[in-house]
Amino acid sequence: MALITCAGLSLGYEGREIIKDLNFTVSGGDYLCIVGENGSGKTTLMKTVLGLIPPMAGSVVMGDGLKAGEIGYLPQQTQVQRDFPASVREIVLSGCQSRQKGFFYKADDRALADRNIERMGIKDLRDRCYRELSGGQQQRVLLARALCAAGKMIVLDEPVAGLDPRVTAEMYRLIEDLNKKDGITVMMISHDIGAALRYASHILHIGRRVFFGTKEDYMSSVIGREFISQGGEDR
Amino acid sequence: MSAVFAKLALYLTYPFVRYALIVGVLIALCSSLLGVTLVLKRFSFIGDGLSHVAFGAMAAASVLGLTSEMPLVLTVTVICAVLILRVGQNAKIKGDASIAMISVGALALGYMLMNIFPTSGNVSGDVCTTLFGSTSILTLTPKKVRLCVVLSLTVTAVFILFYNRIFAVTFDEGFATASGTNVKMYNLMIAVIIAVIIVLAMNLVGSLLISALVIFPAVSAMRMFRSFKSVTICSAVISVVCAFLGIIVSIIEGTPVGSTIVMVNVAAFAASCIAGRYLGGV
Ligand SMILES: Nc1ncnc2c1ncn2[C@@H]1O[C@H](COP(=O)(O)OP(=O)(O)OP(=O)(O)O)[C@@H](O)[C@H]1O
Numbered sequence: 001m002a003l004i005t006c007a008g009l010s011l012g013y014e015g016r017e018i019i020k021d022l023n024f025t026v027s028g029g030d031y032l033c034i035v036g037e038n039g040s041g042k043t044t045l046m047k048t049v050l051g052l053i054p055p056m057a058g059s060v061v062m063g064d065g066l067k068a069g070e071i072g073y074l075p076q077q078t079q080v081q082r083d084f085p086a087s088v089r090e091i092v093l094s095g096c097q098s099r100q101k102g103f104f105y106k107a108d109d110r111a112l113a114d115r116n117i118e119r120m121g122i123k124d125l126r127d128r129c130y131r132e133l134s135g136g137q138q139q140r141v142l143l144a145r146a147l148c149a150a151g152k153m154i155v156l157d158e159p160v161a162g163l164d165p166r167v168t169a170e171m172y173r174l175i176e177d178l179n180k181k182d183g184i185t186v187m188m189i190s191h192d193i194g195a196a197l198r199y200a201s202h203i204l205h206i207g208r209r210v211f212f213g214t215k216e217d218y219m220s221s222v223i224g225r226e227f228i229s230q231g232g233e234d235r
Numbered sequence: 236m237s238a239v240f241a242k243l244a245l246y247l248t249y250p251f252v253r254y255a256l257i258v259g260v261l262i263a264l265c266s267s268l269l270g271v272t273l274v275l276k277r278f279s280f281i282g283d284g285l286s287h288v289a290f291g292a293m294a295a296a297s298v299l300g301l302t303s304e305m306p307l308v309l310t311v312t313v314i315c316a317v318l319i320l321r322v323g324q325n326a327k328i329k330g331d332a333s334i335a336m337i338s339v340g341a342l343a344l345g346y347m348l349m350n351i352f353p354t355s356g357n358v359s360g361d362v363c364t365t366l367f368g369s370t371s372i373l374t375l376t377p378k379k380v381r382l383c384v385v386l387s388l389t390v391t392a393v394f395i396l397f398y399n400r401i402f403a404v405t406f407d408e409g410f411a412t413a414s415g416t417n418v419k420m421y422n423l424m425i426a427v428i429i430a431v432i433i434v435l436a437m438n439l440v441g442s443l444l445i446s447a448l449v450i451f452p453a454v455s456a457m458r459m460f461r462s463f464k465s466v467t468i469c470s471a472v473i474s475v476v477c478a479f480l481g482i483i484v485s486i487i488e489g490t491p492v493g494s495t496i497v498m499v500n501v502a503a504f505a506a507s508c509i510a511g512r513y514l515g516g517v
């Protein structure tokens with residue numbers, strides 16, 4: 001059984017439908033890229049899959065022993081209040097929440113948080129206040145947090161937005177490592193169609209026309225060829 | 236100066252003064268803990284609304300002639316806290332409108348009850364006492380002291396145990412949900428804790444001034460510190476110190492307890508603003 005099965009899924013806000021009758025599955029070990037234009041409903045789809053907003057019709061079923069607690073999520077933007085006092089380390093540690101058995105973090109939770117802080121190259125920002133960081137630095141903090149929570153699956157909404165080229169490359173390598181070496185299933189929204197085609201195993205294209213299938217099928221499909229030739233602009 | 240200390244030493248030999256200090260400090264401690272969460276989640280108005288509900292319940296309890304009004308007030312306030320949270324999630328009635336409806340309704344009902352069934356000749360005095368606390372902290376019975384101590388220690392213990400979860404839910408509900416935290420339940424828990432704190436704090440400062448006790452220490456601490464943990468600890472310290480000083484001053488000078496504590500908190504806020512400017516955040 002697949003990790004996530006979406007059947008006849010319709011989604012939107014307050015009675016206004018954005019996507020109708022969507023069907024796709026994500027199996028263990030997949031690397032799924034979701035592509036589409038601005039406003040086509042990618043973020044909404046991701047939130048619906050994660051159960052943050054209810055579907056308008058259809059169903060999202062989690063299977064294969066995937067529990068909500070094993071998903072690391074990188075939101076596109078967090079509505080962190082302007083004056084929230086929180087250090088980088090406190091935020092990354094909060095990603096260990098789902099692993100936390102008792103009430104408090106254990107030594108291995110702390111070690112995991114520190115490892116991911118190091119991975120994202122934000123070790124010297126560890127004790128800084130989150131709201132005083134630059135956009136790219138904040139993005140890395142949230143990535144480190146998502147990595148802590150990614151037991152079986154990681155769900156990323158535009159992970160490289162705001163990152164410099166070096167960290168972007170690093171990021172893609174890291175995600176690939178997670179997927180290939182640790183067997184973590186990846187679901188990622190990206191406007192970087194080149195990277196999507198390089199790393200993904202499956203593509204979900206949403207917009208006026210919808211496509212779901214393997215990368216190879218997408219590249220030979222009409223919709224895929226058009227989208228790619230226009231550098232990621234739906235017509 | 237020594238005359239002041241002599242007077243203080245004399246007062247401290249009275250059990251009711253010691254009770255007041257113990258209860259005051261404990262209530263101040265637990266009401267400051269959730270302040271940060273309330274301010275950041277834009278829940279501060281829930282505290283305000285609930286304090287009016289507590290006022291209404293208090294009025295009802297005194298009309299009914301209950302000997303100990305705390306259990307009734309506590310039950311009603313907790314139920315209203317849960318209701319406000321539930322209704323707030325329902326998009327049909329907007330959150331703040333529903334809070335205003337419940338709280339103003341309770342306020343009007345309470346005042347009405349106190350006028351129709353006056354328990355003493357001095358209705359406006361009674362109303363004033365309930366709204367501003369006046370001297371009630373000095374007239375606590377040992378039974379009520381015990382209840383206050385147990386409740387505030389429970390709130391503090393629950394807060395410490397769930398500190399990490401409360402942080403996660405306050406910081407980012409979406410991420411917390413995705414990584415398997417039962418956000419609804421923790422929001423409910425936060426609402427229940429707020430209700431308990433409101434009822435407790437009502438004994439200390441009266442129902443109109445409760446918000447000050449919850450919000451001032453948190454906002455002062457946020458002026459000086461930049462991490463959640465240090466802000467939480469600092470606001471607890473500020474709150475306890477202010478309550479202690481406020482009670483002492485009010486005993487010596489004979490000023491109303493509630494407003495004295497709030498004035499000390501205002502002074503602490505001003506001091507924090509200045510300190511924050513020079514520290515530049517720690
Ligand atoms: N909270 C909301 N309430 C109502 N409508 C919304 C809300 N959030 C988004 N929308 C609408 O839903 C549509 C899809 O938005 P969504 O954020 O899912 O797009 P997206 O594909 O992620 O775009 P982008 O590439 O810019 O991130 C948009 O038309 C947007 O206006």
Ligand SMILES: [Mg+2]
Pocket residue numbers: 042043044076157
């Ligand atoms: Mg989006």
